Amino acid sequence: MRAWRKHLVVLSAACLLSACSGWQSTLDPQGPEAEHLSFWIWLFTAICSAIWLAVMIVLLAGLLRRSPERPDPLALEPGTERRSVAIVGSAVFATMLIVIGLSAVSYVSQRQLFAKENSAVTIKVTGQQWWWDVRYESDRPDQIITTANEIYIPIGEPIKVKLAATDVIHSFWVPSLMGKQDLIPGQDNEIHFSASRAGLYRGQCAEFCGWQHAHMGLLAVALPSDQFRAWQEAQRKPAAPPDDPVRQKGAAIFESKPCLLCHTIRGTSAGSRVGPDLTHFGSRKSIASATLAMSRGNIAAWVLDPQGIKPGVNMPNVAIAADELDPLVSYLAGLQ
Numbered sequence: 001m002r003a004w005r006k007h008l009v010v011l012s013a014a015c016l017l018s019a020c021s022g023w024q025s026t027l028d029p030q031g032p033e034a035e036h037l038s039f040w041i042w043l044f045t046a047i048c049s050a051i052w053l054a055v056m057i058v059l060l061a062g063l064l065r066r067s068p069e070r071p072d073p074l075a076l077e078p079g080t081e082r083r084s085v086a087i088v089g090s091a092v093f094a095t096m097l098i099v100i101g102l103s104a105v106s107y108v109s110q111r112q113l114f115a116k117e118n119s120a121v122t123i124k125v126t127g128q129q130w131w132w133d134v135r136y137e138s139d140r141p142d143q144i145i146t147t148a149n150e151i152y153i154p155i156g157e158p159i160k161v162k163l164a165a166t167d168v169i170h171s172f173w174v175p176s177l178m179g180k181q182d183l184i185p186g187q188d189n190e191i192h193f194s195a196s197r198a199g200l201y202r203g204q205c206a207e208f209c210g211w212q213h214a215h216m217g218l219l220a221v222a223l224p225s226d227q228f229r230a231w232q233e234a235q236r237k238p239a240a241p242p243d244d245p246v247r248q249k250g251a252a253i254f255e256s257k258p259c260l261l262c263h264t265i266r267g268t269s270a271g272s273r274v275g276p277d278l279t280h281f282g283s284r285k286s287i288a289s290a291t292l293a294m295s296r297g298n299i300a301a302w303v304l305d306p307q308g309i310k311p312g313v314n315m316p317n318v319a320i321a322a323d324e325l326d327p328l329v330s331y332l333a334g335l336q
Contacts, residue, residue, distance in 0.1 A: 024202040026175040030222070033113060033178045033193045040109055044102065051098070113179060117192060119160035123151055127163075127170030127183040129209060130216040130313065131276055131289040136232070137162075145235045146264070148276030149289045150219045154228035155195045163189040171207035174220045180206050195222035202290065211312035217290030238267030239279045239335050250331025253324045258316070265335065275315065282335040288313070299329045 027042075029035040126133040136145035153159050163172055165183035173180040178193035195201075205216035223231065242248045251268070254260065260270035266279045285294055288310055292298040304325070306315040320328065 023200060024175055024204065028176050030176045030197050030199060030201060031178065031193055031195045034176055035196075036109070036113060037179055040105070047098065047102070051095075114191070116160075116190075117158050119192065120157035121153060122160045122162065123153075124162040124164065125151070125172060125183070127165040127167075127172070127205065127209070127216075129167050130205070130212040130310070132216075132218050133276070136235075143236065145232060146277045147235060147280065147284075149217075149286065150221060150284055152221045152223060152228060152231050153195055154225045155198050155222045157225065158192060158194050161191050161193075163191065168209050169207050170205045170209050170216070172203070173206040174201050174203035174218070176201040177220060177222075182207060195220075198222050198224060200285070212310050215289060215291045215310055217286075219285055219290055221285070234283075235280055239265050241267070242331060242334065246327050247331045247334050250327035250329070253320075253328045254331060257318055257320075259318065262315070278332070278335060280335055282333045296329050296333055299332055300325055303328060303332075 026034065027038055029038040122137045124135045124137055126135075132149050134147045134149070134151055136147075138144050151161075161172065161181075163181055163183040165185045167185065169185070170183040171180050172183055172191065177195055178191055181189055181191040183189065199222055201220040201222070203218040203220055205213055207213075209216065242251050254265075255269055260268075260272065262272050262275035264271050264273060264277045264279065266277075270278075282294075286292060287294055287298050287302050288306070291310060292302065302309060303318070304320060305317060306313050307317055
């Protein structure tokens with residue numbers, strides 16, 4: 001039994017600590033805003049732990065004072081009763097001060113956290129069921145970039161993300177970089193942050209938004225400035241026309257199916273805005289809002305049966321013949 005208890009303690013500790021790091025953890029900060037949040041989380045945890053420990057000590061002391069010789073354990077001598085009242089009153093007063101202090105600190109911290117500043121990059125993210133429409137804004141229409149489910153940002157530069165929703169309330173959250181902010185239909189919100197280190201960070205919709213809420217993820221990719229600018233230039237270009245017979249056949253299949261009624265591929269006849277922009281689909285790191293890793297096999301699985309992978313998703317099952325699948329997958333994977 002002792003060995004089992006030891007293994008249970010180790011397993012419980014491992015489970016608890018596993019949430020303290022990784023690519024989707026508030027306690028693994030990778031930017032100033034996330035570090036600010038992480039500091040206050042640890043401070044609040046330490047204060048609350050100290051209070052809990054003090055309460056347990058007082059409770060234990062009370063239990064140890066009980067004696068069989070005292071028929072009524074609640075009966076106290078006048079002097080002891082006065083001391084007990086003073087101690088309890090002091091504890092209540094201290095609790096009030098702590099609650100007021102933590103509330104004031106939280107208020108000041110939020111003002112600092114959500115302070116607005118001039119941004120180097122402005123991104124508009126629109127929540128859909130269940131994916132993210134991403135648009136990099138610019139004063140010049142030819143410099144606007146549209147993509148989906150991934151945001152690329154330069155490290156060390158202030159980022160502003162405008163938040164909107166078309167259907168229900170969503171919540172934009174990349175724990176390693178920032179706090180949460182809601183996307184509310186009919187209301188424009190925004191959040192400011194920056195990344196300190198290059199890396200790949202996972203985000204998640206943090207507000208229950210329907211059947212596939214748990215599969216409404218996104219990826220944030222922080223790059224050095226020169227790599228980010230190169231990514232921007234590549235994203236502004238239209239899709240390169242297919243240069244081999246297999247991909248040419250795949251392009252023709254795409255345009256003959258209902259796909260072009262929902263998606264945009266710049267440089268082709270597909271120009272709908274119902275679903276994600278697929279112009280550079282093959283360059284992304286995931287499929288279906290971070291549900292599947294980007295690979296030819298996963299593209300094929302998604303095209304053939306999106307409802308099986310993400311039940312309730314607005315993408316319908318489209319009839320694809322056996323000899324059409326490989327050319328279509330080759331075409332989509334080649335949209336770099």
